[in-house]
Amino acid sequence: MGIIVEKFGGSCLKDDEALKNAAQIIRQTVEEGYDVVAVVSAQGDMTDRLITKARRLHKEPAKRELDVIMSAGEQLCASYLTVALAAAGIDCVSLLGWQAGVRTNRLFGSARVTDINPARIRRELSKKHVVVVAGFQGIADSMDMTTLGRGGSDTTAVALAAALEADICRIYSVIDGIYTADPMEFPQAVKLKEVSYSVMQELAYLGVKVLNPRAVELAHKYAVPIEVRSAFSDAPGTVIREEADMEKMLISGVTKKSDVARIRLNGIENRAGQAFSIFGLLARENIDVDMILQADSEDGNKADIVFTVDEAQADEAVNLLQKHYAGANTIVCDKNVAKVSVVGLGMQSHHGVIKAVFEALSEENINILMISSSELRLSLVVDAADAERAIGAIHRLVIGKTEA
Numbered sequence: 001m002g003i004i005v006e007k008f009g010g011s012c013l014k015d016d017e018a019l020k021n022a023a024q025i026i027r028q029t030v031e032e033g034y035d036v037v038a039v040v041s042a043q044g045d046m047t048d049r050l051i052t053k054a055r056r057l058h059k060e061p062a063k064r065e066l067d068v069i070m071s072a073g074e075q076l077c078a079s080y081l082t083v084a085l086a087a088a089g090i091d092c093v094s095l096l097g098w099q100a101g102v103r104t105n106r107l108f109g110s111a112r113v114t115d116i117n118p119a120r121i122r123r124e125l126s127k128k129h130v131v132v133v134a135g136f137q138g139i140a141d142s143m144d145m146t147t148l149g150r151g152g153s154d155t156t157a158v159a160l161a162a163a164l165e166a167d168i169c170r171i172y173s174v175i176d177g178i179y180t181a182d183p184m185e186f187p188q189a190v191k192l193k194e195v196s197y198s199v200m201q202e203l204a205y206l207g208v209k210v211l212n213p214r215a216v217e218l219a220h221k222y223a224v225p226i227e228v229r230s231a232f233s234d235a236p237g238t239v240i241r242e243e244a245d246m247e248k249m250l251i252s253g254v255t256k257k258s259d260v261a262r263i264r265l266n267g268i269e270n271r272a273g274q275a276f277s278i279f280g281l282l283a284r285e286n287i288d289v290d291m292i293l294q295a296d297s298e299d300g301n302k303a304d305i306v307f308t309v310d311e312a313q314a315d316e317a318v319n320l321l322q323k324h325y326a327g328a329n330t331i332v333c334d335k336n337v338a339k340v341s342v343v344g345l346g347m348q349s350h351h352g353v354i355k356a357v358f359e360a361l362s363e364e365n366i367n368i369l370m371i372s373s374s375e376l377r378l379s380l381v382v383d384a385a386d387a388e389r390a391i392g393a394i395h396r397l398v399i400g401k402t403e404a
Helices: 016-031 046-057 063-087 119-126 152-164 197-205 213-222 274-284 311-324 351-363 384-402
Strands: 003-008 035-040 092-095 102-104 113-116 130-134 137-140 145-147 168-173 194-196 226-230 238-241 251-269 289-296 302-310 330-344 370-373 377-383
Touching: 003 016, 003 152, 016 035, 016 063, 035 063, 035 119, 035 152, 046 063, 063 092, 063 130, 063 137, 063 145, 092 119, 102 152, 113 152, 119 130, 119 152, 137 152, 152 168, 152 213, 194 197, 197 213, 197 238, 197 251, 197 330, 213 226, 251 274, 251 311, 251 384, 274 289, 274 302, 274 311, 289 370, 302 311, 311 330, 330 351, 330 384, 351 377, 351 384, 377 384
Parallel strands: 003 035, 003 168, 035 130, 092 130, 102 137, 168 226, 194 238
Antiparallel strands: 102 113, 137 145, 226 238, 251 302, 251 330, 289 302, 330 377, 370 377
């Protein structure tokens, strides 16, 4: 048999019973004849608690030290799960990210994997050990501990699966698959049997929290099949792969991203190189800009530029623009917005679906603040208070008509 990588989220490891449950899942996979590499997140809300404690000591801790602090959660959890496996009679060993061969760049807090050397893992597997790897972490060439950002354990799992040429990477959470909307908020949501890499990447980027978008990007690049399933149910999950049977559904999901902010620069001088001046400044500080709109004045001399960023970076973006760019009459930041996105194959070539989305929001009297589209998605910025109604209306009036 081959190798299976099984990743367990923090909610699947939150207490002793959950750890024992994860150990039994791994044991079953071993009994089926597979070698198993388990990747773990920190238990429950441990990462948040570690950060909170650090910020009680210092308002702005050094990012390097925060990475050392945050990586402790996965280290503890990996050892706890290894102890639970040993109690279940499974030979096993825990490894930190660097011991598992995870190399990264030196961008603390959101490092990227640059290389995987799985030699130590292969040695342990040859001894018939289950290898439990602390996710979310790696080591830079400078020998500094790094973390991979929120959801980084998914990235660890997929990267290891690629390096080990695993048969599949299973992602366990409390939800048993990918749905057309958040099943916790919308009971009418439909679970998908399969999703293509490209569609899943859009869903993950646009707010589906079951899977990290960088993990999907890696899976696509190295053709690693992923199954998203529940750790507390035997129900089949959702498989993510290159060629997916999308069940004849044009729309695969409706997502909500609440942690966004809309920034408006009014009265910008309308000249060549202006956009580069503004967005180059933000890019140099690693502030990711998403949707962008520009409206010119009647005489063409001035323009208003509106764009969205992650809410966590909004204040930094505004401060940078105010400090380094004086070309705007006013700079306004609105954090009371949300991005609702409709994701599916061929969105731009199916005008009837786009029309139906706008019709659904019109019937609910929901104002659209910004619009952007691609072949795979239609994204709309609305007032945060309207986001859930928007998803409900789209799901009811659009997805329900395109399932057949």
